[in-house]
Amino acid sequence: MILDCAIIGGGPAGLTAGLYTTRGGLENVTMFERGMPGGQITQSSEIENYPGVTGEITGMELMIPWPAQCQKFGLKHDMVEVTRVTKEDNIFKIYKADDTISEAYSVIIGTGSSPRRAGFVGEDQYFGRGVSTCATCDGFFYKGKEVAVVGGGDTALEEALYLAKICKKVYLIHRRDSFRASPNTVARVKRTENIELILNAIPQEVYGDNMGVNGLKVTMQDGEIRDIVVPGVFTFVGNNVNNQTLIQEDGSFLCNMTKSGEVIVDISMKTSIAGLFATGDMRIAAPKQVVSAAGDGAVAALQAIAYVDELLNA
Numbered sequence: 001m002i003l004d005c006a007i008i009g010g011g012p013a014g015l016t017a018g019l020y021t022t023r024g025g026l027e028n029v030t031m032f033e034r035g036m037p038g039g040q041i042t043q044s045s046e047i048e049n050y051p052g053v054t055g056e057i058t059g060m061e062l063m064i065p066w067p068a069q070c071q072k073f074g075l076k077h078d079m080v081e082v083t084r085v086t087k088e089d090n091i092f093k094i095y096k097a098d099d100t101i102s103e104a105y106s107v108i109i110g111t112g113s114s115p116r117r118a119g120f121v122g123e124d125q126y127f128g129r130g131v132s133t134c135a136t137c138d139g140f141f142y143k144g145k146e147v148a149v150v151g152g153g154d155t156a157l158e159e160a161l162y163l164a165k166i167c168k169k170v171y172l173i174h175r176r177d178s179f180r181a182s183p184n185t186v187a188r189v190k191r192t193e194n195i196e197l198i199l200n201a202i203p204q205e206v207y208g209d210n211m212g213v214n215g216l217k218v219t220m221q222d223g224e225i226r227d228i229v230v231p232g233v234f235t236f237v238g239n240n241v242n243n244q245t246l247i248q249e250d251g252s253f254l255c256n257m258t259k260s261g262e263v264i265v266d267i268s269m270k271t272s273i274a275g276l277f278a279t280g281d282m283r284i285a286a287p288k289q290v291v292s293a294a295g296d297g298a299v300a301a302l303q304a305i306a307y308v309d310e311l312l313n314a
């Protein structure tokens, strides 16, 4: 059987695509998710910015009802890792780690992205409990407090500027004496009074207790250890887009990508390949939020329904 739509990834983007495709009339839709559905937000100990959800809620609690809601309308879940997606003669082939292949008329991919780790001691231990990779998600928890930002690229500096509006003070820690970010952004950072630059400094260890982070130790160029006493440490040292399934046998990508590996889409989540839609954190200019990933999933689903309808009834 050829699926009407194959959804790859079961985070907020994939699950919402599953809800809208099935409820919108596509009959054979399978979501391929290698683990439990829910996506990376399930690692978060608190989410405060999903509209309409006002109580204290963890990322896991937010996501628990999503799969059941989709299954009610007929979405099937295949718990398997997808290894490659190809397209030939209007049919997509979905290669899977269990050595089976599924076929589909359309594909909605939402395999997310993973922020790189900076590599200091305690980073994993305190991730989600004081160490964060998302100022939009977690900045508000430090309103009126001091925080540290680690990184020297555009994202690190933009996020430092964002945090400077909420927090009392931002320590911007960078291992070199100059930034990779655009000159305009660097100038804005230098003009911002509550950002202190700590340059030629390598973060060594984040420390804390059961309640969370208490500070970050950094080694300065002269070997001195500086103790930065902050409850929050934000790291922005790059992002890996989970785009491996789009890599073809010859090493090229199935569709057009940016240099940093994000999928290029238009505002309908259409990629350069007809019938292939990309959503959530993996697409170009993604806000990397649950609400926007879910929105992408809905947009892509509506497009996939129209695409399959035209393909099969033309």
Ligand SMILES: Cc1cc2nc3c(=O)[nH]c(=O)nc-3n(C[C@H](O)[C@H](O)[C@H](O)COP(=O)(O)OP(=O)(O)OC[C@H]3O[C@@H](n4cnc5c(N)ncnc54)[C@H](O)[C@@H]3O)c2cc1C
Residues within 6 Å of the ligand: 008, 009, 010, 011, 012, 013, 014, 032, 033, 034, 035, 036, 037, 038, 039, 040, 041, 042, 043, 044, 045, 046, 047, 048, 049, 050, 080, 081, 082, 083, 110, 111, 112, 113, 127, 128, 134, 136, 137, 138, 242, 245, 279, 280, 281, 282, 287, 288, 289, 290, 291, 293
């Ligand atoms: C600690 C933390 C806190 C956060 N806090 C907030 C917050 O407060 N507010 C907010 O809006 N956002 C927050 N975010 C960001 C938010 O989680 C993401 O923007 C959102 O989850 C992106 O959704 P997605 O569906 O694009 O991708 P993901 O959530 O990453 O889901 C992708 C899914 O695809 C699956 N997958 C990947 N590759 C394959 C494959 N080859 N085969 C099969 N399955 C595959 C993965 O297992 C995963 O389940 C936070 C993120 C983290 C990590």
